[in-house]
Structure formats: C-alpha cells, structure tokens
Amino acid sequence: MKSIKIISLVLMALSISASFAQVKNQKSENVKILGNCSMCKSTIEKAGSIDNESSVNWDKDSKVATLTYDSVKTSKEDILKRIALVGYDNESFLAPEDTYLNLPSCCQYDRAVEVSANMDKPKSDMAFMDHSAHANKIIEVQGANPLSGVYDNYFAVKDALVKTDGVLASTKAKMLLNAVNEVKMDQLSMDVHMVWMKVLKNIKEDAAKIADTKVIGQQRSHFHSLSKNIYEIMKVSKQESTIYYQFCPMANNGMGANWLSKEETIKNPYYGSQMMGCGKIVETLEE
C-alpha cells in the first residue's frame, strides 16, 4: 500500500516536472493565422509544434496564434512556413493552392488574396481560345463521319476507366450503346459497312455489359474486347484526328490488352492510377 503511494508520488512529481520542462531560450509572439474552426485549430497547432522546440496555441475567434519557441533552434518564419504548408495563410506565407483546396470544406476560410484568380488569367484566355477552336472542329466533323458519336463515347468510356471511375464508365457506356444504335448505316461506305456489320453485335454486347455494372474490374475485362472491335472499325473508317492504338503487356492477366487513344501520352485504362504510364503505341492511325 505504502509503495503504491510512493510510486504515485514519484509519478506525480515526474509529470509536474515534465509539464514544466519548457522550451529553452523561450520567445513568445502573437501572429495572425487565417482559419475557421476547431478542426483548423488542431491542424495548425500540430503543424507548428515540435517537442522541445516550439508550441502553438491558436484562437479560432480572434485568429491569433501564440507562438512559443526556442529562438536558438528555430524561428517564427520556420513555424509559419510549416503552418502554411498544411494550408493556412499567415503574415509571412501563403499556403500552396492545392493544399488549400484539399482542406475539408469547413476549413476553407476566405483567403485575403484570390491567389488562383490572378494566376490563371493568362492560362484561361488560352484555354478559351483552344476550346472554341475545338468546338468548331467537332461540329464540322459530325456531318462527315456517321461513326463519330460512337468514337466520342468510346473515348469517354476509356477516360472514365483511366480515372478508375466505375459509375462514370457505366453512364458513358450507356451513351455509347445509344450512339451505336443511332448510327445511320446508309451513310457508311461499302467497306466500312462490311466491317461494321461484323463487329456490331460484339460492340453492343460489351457496351451493355460495361453499362450494367459499376465494378471496375468487370468493366475493364469487357473493355478489352470492346477496344479490339472498335479498332477494327476505326482502321477502315475515317477519324477526325490521329488515333493511337496502344498496348499494355501487363493487362488482361499478363496476356496484354489494347486500347485506342487520341493522345500520344500513355494513360492506361486497365490500371488507371496504379500504373498510369504503362504501355506503348503499337500503331498510329492517321487522320
């Protein structure tokens, strides 16, 4: 009984001394750090504090933080930089744009400066121009190629698979199925028509199966045969732009699988982000 008392006394003494073991060469300063809620508070304080070096106490109402730190080991600037790097603007540093955008929505405080707005201006001008040019092109071509609806939706399915987004892939596959049904076969030239009749049934089947499920693995296995058939038809018909027939040797359980893309850069629909760059171009279909 007695020994327990002694132990607890020792423990108490220890904990007291621990709480008194404060930062050496102590310096304290108050600084403003933007933020909203108690979630922000814990993120800010965690990022700013390091054992035996610095501690931060942030008040969510006044937005003022008290920094207490060892002025030999660190500086106000170091602490504020760490805090900005987890998403919080302060007097010395602005948080990176993407870090701010990835904060939980309750934490997305109003920034003093709209960093992105100004920065994107030259870029958005260009994007706007690009876009208009692009739109015109599509309208032109739509009259020319009765299969463009099929192709566009095939690429949409592929992009969804690249993003590993089963829900989107399903929606896009449904649209692909509609586009397949709406193809005006009387407008197809003879040779294209022949191939189209050959692959039509399989394309429909695969599109329907991708549309029916949201399980990405199953969608990808049907996408393999879908791509093969689309390739058959694309080879004989006309495209509005250069198309790349690409191949990943690892897909389809190591047997390899192909897909079609408008871009030269490899973006793998069979693995998505797991192995985005895996693959190579095996054939280029010119315009």
Add this chain to the structure above:
Amino acid sequence: MNKKFKCLIVFIAILSTHIITAQNIVRYDLTVTDTIVNYSGKEKRAIAVNGLIPMPTLTFTEGDIAEIVVHNKLKESTSLHWHGLYLPNKEDGVPYLTQMPIEPNETFTYRFPIIQNGTHWYHSHSGLQEQIGMYGSLILLKKKDDPTFRKGIDDLPEAPIILSEWTDIKPENVHRMLHNANDWSAIKKGTVQSYSEAIKAGHFKTKLGNEWKRMLAMDVSDVYYDKFLINGENESKLSQFKAGEKVRLRISNGGASSYFWLNYAGGKMTVVANDGNDVEPVEVDRLIIGVSETYDVVVTIPNENTAYEFLATPEDRTKSASIYLGNGIIQLKSRMPKLKYFEGMKMMNDMMNMDGSMDDMGMDMSLQKMDMNTVMYPEISGHPDMKMDKRQMDEKMDHSKHSTNTDQDLVTLNYGMLKAPFPTTLPKDAPVRELRFELTGNMNRYVWSMDNKVLSESDKILIKKGENVRITLYNGSMMRHPMHLHGHDFRVLNGQGENAPLKNVLDIMPMETDTIEFLANVEGDWFFHCHILYHMMAGMNRVFSYENQAPNPYLPDKKWAYKKLQAESNKLHFMAENDFATNGNDGMLMLQNTRWSFGTEWRLGYHDEHGYEAETHIGRYLGKNQWLMPFVGFDWRYRKQNGEVEKNLFGQTNTKDQRAVLSLGAEYTLPLLVKLQGEIFNDGNVRFQLMREDIPISPRIRWAFMVNTDKEYMTGLKYIVTRNMGISTHYDSDMGFGFGTTISY
C-alpha cells in the same frame, strides 16, 4: 604631376582602343582555397573559390576570348572543367587526360575563344572536389545582332540558378561506404525497407520476392545529404523582380549525385533551352533536371507584393531547397509527397529476371517518356493512406466531381518534347561510325561500368575526325545515369526529325534505349562518362580519342597519364569491423576494388578452450552481377580440446587443436542474398557454409546467421546505433552466448 596625369590618359586611351579593335579578352582570376562551412550546424571543411561557394558566376559573350587564371592554394591538386563548352582539347580541364593536375601553389591559365552561347557551368574534375564546393555557373550570352536572338526570351531579366547538395560526411568516406554496402544513408533517409516495415505496409511478399531475386532495397538515389542548396543556400530570395514580369532562370544542376524536381508556385514554367542549346518553348508543370544538365526556364511573377517559391526537390524527396522570386509575402508550393518505396519494389520484382538482367516486357522505353517510378509518386498514383477511404467513398457516392489528391494531368517534361528551333542534321556524306554501349552495374558492390568493363579495363575508343559518330545506349542497370560527353553536343534522336535537340548530357533511365549522334569535329581525347560523381569514380567512363591527333603540350606522356586516369577510378576500398563481445572478438578486415577482394576474418576467444581462428581469402568477383567469387585461402586456428576429434557431415575428421591449411574455394550469392561458400583444404577436408549477416528485420536491427558442414553455427542480432557503432548479441557453437559492441569502419 600634370605630365603624369597626361601619360595616364594616353595609356588608358591606348588600352581601350586595343580592346575595341582586338577580340574582347575577358579575364577572371580564380583563387582556390580551403575553407570551413556550416550548413547543418556542424563546421566542416569545404573548398571555396575567391572565398565563394558556389564558385563565382562567369559571364562571357559569344566572340569573347576567355582567360581564366587559376591559383591553387589548396594542399592538393585541382582542375577546372568547362562543362558543355566547345574548346581545344588541352583547355578541357580533365587531369591526366587533357592536362596535368594543377599542383598546390601552382597557377594555370585556361584560354579559349567563346564560340557558342547558352547556360553552362564549370566544376573541378579532380577527385571528389565537386561535392564540397567546386561548382559554379558559366553564362555565355548571345551577341545582340545574333540571328538566333529571340525577342521575349533572350532579352528578359534573368538569374543564374545552381543546384547542389551538402553532406557532413567527407565525400571520400561516402564513396567508401557506398562500396561497402553500408546502409547508414538508408537509415538516415528512412528507406531501409526492412521486413517489419514491409509487413506494416502489407508488402511482406514483395520484400521476400525482392530478396529472392537478390536485390537490395530499391532507392532512387544513394547518398544521404544534410542540406540541399540553390546558389549555395537552402532558402534565399531574389527580390529584384516585379509583378507581371517574366523572368528567365538559367538553371544548372551542380549536384554531385542528386536529380532535382523543379516546381514553381506562380504557375506553369516554359522551358526555352536545355544544356545551353535553344529549344522551341514548351510549357510544363514540372521537370526533373539530371545531374549536370542545364535548363533555361521562363516563369512569370503573377501578383504584386508576393514572392513566389521556386522549389527544387531531390528525386528521393527527403528534403528540398527554395528560392523566392519577387517581393512580399511568400506564396509556397506544396511539397512533393514521400515516395511509395514498396510499390517501386513490386515493380522492380516484375521487371527483374532471376539472372539479374531486366525485362522491359516489350515496352521499348526511351527518352524519359515512360517513368516507371511513377508507381511510387503519390501525386500521380494516389496516397497510400488515402486508398481505404477512397474505396469506401467510391461505393457510397459518385466520385467523379470530387477533388482527389491525385493529378493525372500534370505535364512533366520529357526528352521527346524537346525540339531545336532549327535543323541540326549532320553532314550527309560523312562516314558513319556506329557504337553501342550497355550501361551495367550492380548495387551490392557499387560497381558501375559500360559493357561490364570499367575504365581501368578498357582502352581509349579511337574515332576519326570528320566521322559521324552514332551511339546507341541501353541502360541494363537498376539506376538512371546522366551520361556526359566532353567537348561536343550530340543530337538526341527523339522523333523530332531534322530538329532533334542538341545536348551534352543524356539522362537514361533503367531499361531505356536511346540513340545519340555527333560530328567528330575537334580532335583530342574526350571523356564520356556518367556524371554521378560516385559512379564516375567507380569507373563508369570511356575516352573517345581522335586518331592521329597532334600532341598535347600540357601532357607529354599520354600513355603514362592514361594509366593514372584509369587507376583513379579503380581504387582499393578499406573496410573493417570488430565485435567486442563477452565471449570473444569477432571481426574482419577487407580491401576491395572493382574485381578483387582481399579479406581476413577472425574469431578470437578469451581463453584457449574457446580458441583463436583466422581465415584469409583472396578472391576475384566474376560476371556482371558479381555473384560468384572464386578464391584462395589460408586458415589458421588454435583451440585446446584435449585431443578430441571432430567429425564433419561428410565423415572427415579434424582436430581443432592446431591447424594451418591452405584452401581453394568459391563464394556464391544465392537467392535471398545468402552466401554459399564451398572450400577444399590441402588436407583433403571439404567445407560448405551458408551465411547472411545483414537481414533487415527493422530499420535498425539486422539478423545474422551462419551454418556449415563442420557442424558449426552462429546466429546473432545487431542494433545499429551510429554510422560506426552497433550493439550486438550472438550465439556461437564454439564460443557460446555473448553480447557486445560492434565497431565498424
């Protein structure tokens, strides 16, 4: 007084007319001295030029004559190499290849015409001096009336940027530790990839598969650095730039072994030149700059009262360096997330054949277009800790509009995107010389070579003036290599046809095949080597030598000099270890170079019953992966056993009382990195032994075991405390249980 003054005026007048009429001679005096620096909180030796690290930025204009006078005030010899410059061979600055080393207290003058423009750099080519301060920017400006002058690029405000790194460990020691597969660097970087970490990450099978294929932990770089530097500082500011202004950064990577990712907080970057040669502007989100490459990048300062962070992150992403452009509150760029090493390991397992060669699965990789390392990049392939949450979320709701942490649309520069603004084709009627090199190496013994031969095993490669030399490079090793050619720019055949870009450094990733070509137009002996300093010092070099060249006045005896050059990259490395344990001393001493190994191991008890034992082996490593080492040996032991006779597994008898025998044997590295040793002694006895000493249980704990046909065995654990010290415990069939302290060098 008056007269004197007049004289002076006349004199000045004469001088200035002289400068105007003749070619403009631009002279720099460079004094090389020892200095003490403090980058990490510790004072260490470094080398400064004119008191500066990096060395001063040298600026010339095309058409100038450069006159650079080097005063060597060191206690060792030195040299300066003008990286990327076209110049007479004797001015190239490679000791024992183009000149004799500049000895202590000697003065040497480099003098050559400037016949090109662009961003270059210069560095010492002596030993490992480049690591401790001897690197600097070398800017060659275009003449104002140059027909290639690009308005909006060549007239922008600009700043030289030179990247580098600092280690508190002496570079000679870093080099020695690399050869000894010392994993202190990995411990400091947190990249040991031990079994406990593998299990925690759910990658036990990956780790086992990796060791089964005889690979050490995979990493993208080998050396632990205490600090990364931009223009000699970890953080600095260039506040002269104003909002709305475009700025040209002339970036050189003066690091000894670090590739750097470049990111900018103020938007996209436009690459306008590479290795001192203009390229068609190309806009990117980020780029990686290989060791010794240069890139010219144009960035914009978007807002007023804000300074934008230009962030250089070494490829292993352990730390970073920043320079802030502009004036005011600092806009930061987010840090690059940590690499997912086990994902990389898994990929390597798939690509590695059992015989140590690599299989690209028919993907024909080239020109940095497919970076297999992306499996390790969380910003592209997703965050490991996010995975679970994301999967759960996927099931619940449509995820397509949600902001994720991955950005697959990041534009990363690769060599395929570089295009010269004008045709760079070589003369069509010149004879073509085709060469092919496979880059080879093995991590375990840190041997780096070409076609499995280091410089000391190869002659100079003879080429003829007027030839087009076309080189195909295949990287069959597990690391990337920045291959640098002296004195020439080569075309990189990257699919841009006539406008193939000109470079003098080619970064080539594992399994890639690239083709380069150049016109042999300046005679001499030109170095061609990997620019990772520690790979170069391990022998990953060749020399292109023009046939029938005129003698070099700075190097009268070229044959002798080449032998010296060869010896520099095949030095012996020393290694020693002793475990001072309660049951005896266990230790070894080793001296090794590229192929040879001289080693002695001992077990010394504290009394006669435990005995004393020493084994000496002299062996030679064979093959590309150096898994096989035949050796001759000598064993000596003494142990008081009262005439007791021991029998081995084969029924052969053996007294341990006193024994001195010669042996013939071989050591072979088995899957799981277990060493099998077979030996036959001159008394007819045979012994086989299995051993492994460095199984990484946790980041700092290593497990060792040994068992042999003499019915001896040992098992032990070691906890690594510092670079040179560990605490160990082991059980030995001869000496019993013990624990102690292991000191290693």
